[in-house]
Amino acid sequence: MLTVKERGQFVATLRYVYVAIMETLSAWVPTAPEMEAKLLFGEHIWDAAQHADTLGKRTFELRMPLQKSIRPAEGYVDFLAAVAAIGPTPQRLAAMYDVLLPALAARQQRYIDSTDKLVDAPTVRILQRYLADNARMLDSARALRDELPALQLNDGPWVAALQKREAGLELVASAMPEAVAAEA
Amino acid sequence: MPATKDTKVVRGIEVRNDPAREPCFKIVHLHHDVPDEGNETIEARRMRAHREYNQEVQTLEVAALCLVDFPDAPWALRMELARQCWDEARHAELMFHHLKELGGWKGMYPIANLDWSVVAMLDSLPARLAVQHRTFEAGSLDIEVAAVPMLRDMGHDGQAELTDAIEADEIQHVRFANEWLKHLTDAQPRAVMQVAQAMAWLRKLVEATSLDALKVISTNDETRQLAGFSNAEVASVSLLDNAGIGSIPGARGPADE
Numbered sequence: 001m002l003t004v005k006e007r008g009q010f011v012a013t014l015r016y017v018y019v020a021i022m023e024t025l026s027a028w029v030p031t032a033p034e035m036e037a038k039l040l041f042g043e044h045i046w047d048a049a050q051h052a053d054t055l056g057k058r059t060f061e062l063r064m065p066l067q068k069s070i071r072p073a074e075g076y077v078d079f080l081a082a083v084a085a086i087g088p089t090p091q092r093l094a095a096m097y098d099v100l101l102p103a104l105a106a107r108q109q110r111y112i113d114s115t116d117k118l119v120d121a122p123t124v125r126i127l128q129r130y131l132a133d134n135a136r137m138l139d140s141a142r143a144l145r146d147e148l149p150a151l152q153l154n155d156g157p158w159v160a161a162l163q164k165r166e167a168g169l170e171l172v173a174s175a176m177p178e179a180v181a182a183e184a
Numbered sequence: 185m186p187a188t189k190d191t192k193v194v195r196g197i198e199v200r201n202d203p204a205r206e207p208c209f210k211i212v213h214l215h216h217d218v219p220d221e222g223n224e225t226i227e228a229r230r231m232r233a234h235r236e237y238n239q240e241v242q243t244l245e246v247a248a249l250c251l252v253d254f255p256d257a258p259w260a261l262r263m264e265l266a267r268q269c270w271d272e273a274r275h276a277e278l279m280f281h282h283l284k285e286l287g288g289w290k291g292m293y294p295i296a297n298l299d300w301s302v303v304a305m306l307d308s309l310p311a312r313l314a315v316q317h318r319t320f321e322a323g324s325l326d327i328e329v330a331a332v333p334m335l336r337d338m339g340h341d342g343q344a345e346l347t348d349a350i351e352a353d354e355i356q357h358v359r360f361a362n363e364w365l366k367h368l369t370d371a372q373p374r375a376v377m378q379v380a381q382a383m384a385w386l387r388k389l390v391e392a393t394s395l396d397a398l399k400v401i402s403t404n405d406e407t408r409q410l411a412g413f414s415n416a417e418v419a420s421v422s423l424l425d426n427a428g429i430g431s432i433p434g435a436r437g438p439a440d441e
Binding site for chain 2: 022023025026027029030031032033034035038039040041042043045046048049050053056067
């Protein structure tokens with residue numbers, strides 16, 4: 001069973017990531033030329049903020065300060081910075097909606113699978129709701145690229161390389177139990 | 185604090201360069217270079233929808249930039265700005281659908297991004313709240329309230345409902361800015377100076393660019409009270425209006441004819 005401290009570390013680290021996603025999408029709004037992409041990012045800024053906010057309330061329940069964020073492992077921080085620095089809109093969309101958000105959903109699912117569903121039920125409920133939100137966000141991005149094919153990145157190797165990079169990274173800076181850390 | 189800015193000069197005053205736009209758009213630098221023929225004809229209504237579409241996107245861009253530039257702002261205020269991003273994105277989508285219903289398209293008319301160019305130059309969050317929310321958006325509230333019955337009288341019921349719905353969202357944006365400005369200026373006396381400097385700079389810009397903003401817009405007292413202005417503040421703006429110098433920067437958007 002994950003300890004209170006371990007659960008708090010995961011939740012606070014995830015909060016850091018959602019704040020970073022909110023800020024990345026915000027930075028992309030004025031710098032992406034395509035109006036439709038701006039609107040997509042605008043909607044998802046609010047999703048990411050809500051996720052961060054709910055996680056920040058949960059940190060308080062796990063003996064941490066309210067709205068506590070913990071900086072992820074350095075490699076993951078570098079990965080977030082690399083995504084934020086991407087310029088062309090098709091690459092931005094691919095990085096966010098084909099790599100970062102799906103991978104984050106997978107990490108959350110692994111956490112749900114590894115934690116005690118009763119002891120840690122409040123965290124599980126929060127993450128399950130995010131998985132539903134995450135699916136909606138991915139659907140929106142897919143629909144946008146179906147409607148505007150110019151926003152679709154036709155560079156499978158680029159996406160695969162980014163996915164591979166993400167998959168090789170630790171999320172939480174301090175040691176997590178083997179069951180979570182090994183898969184993450 | 186924002187990093188070094190990409191700027192341009194308009195009528196001798198340095199302002200922030202335009203946000204990214206697709207090549208289909210022709211960008212002009214002053215509001216009066218954006219076509220505006222009122223509301224009577226279908227062409228005029230397309231112009232209006234096109235202006236409002238870009239206006240909503242600009243407001244989204246300003247709110248998003250505040251989230252980027254001020255990562256240490258109170259979390260509750262960042263949440264308000266994040267929610268505003270979604271609201272403005274929805275408004276822009278609604279206006280784009282409306283434009284298409286009228287037979288219009290993206291890039292049909294020139295656009296100006298002067299609100300962005302002004303607000304994105306300001307280095308403090310209190311200054312941006314004062315100029316963007318408390319001045320520009322509060323001015324828009326007054327315009328929208330007047331526009332709803334006018335559109336209904338003209339038989340444009342759908343457009344009236346759309347404007348009314350957007351106004352309901354905008355009240356909250358002005359309200360949270362009013363609340364946070366009070367809080368921030370109480371907590372940091374320096375913020376009062378930042379706001380005063382920003383408003384002084386704005387007046388200088390208005391004078392230099394002869395912004396259409398100097399047109400008189402009647403202030404809607406009830407809406408401003410909903411948006412968190414005190415009775416004294418509403419009375420003050422009304423007095424300025426009566427003197428013909430009120431609502432200085434708010435006169436953007438479609439109904440300023």
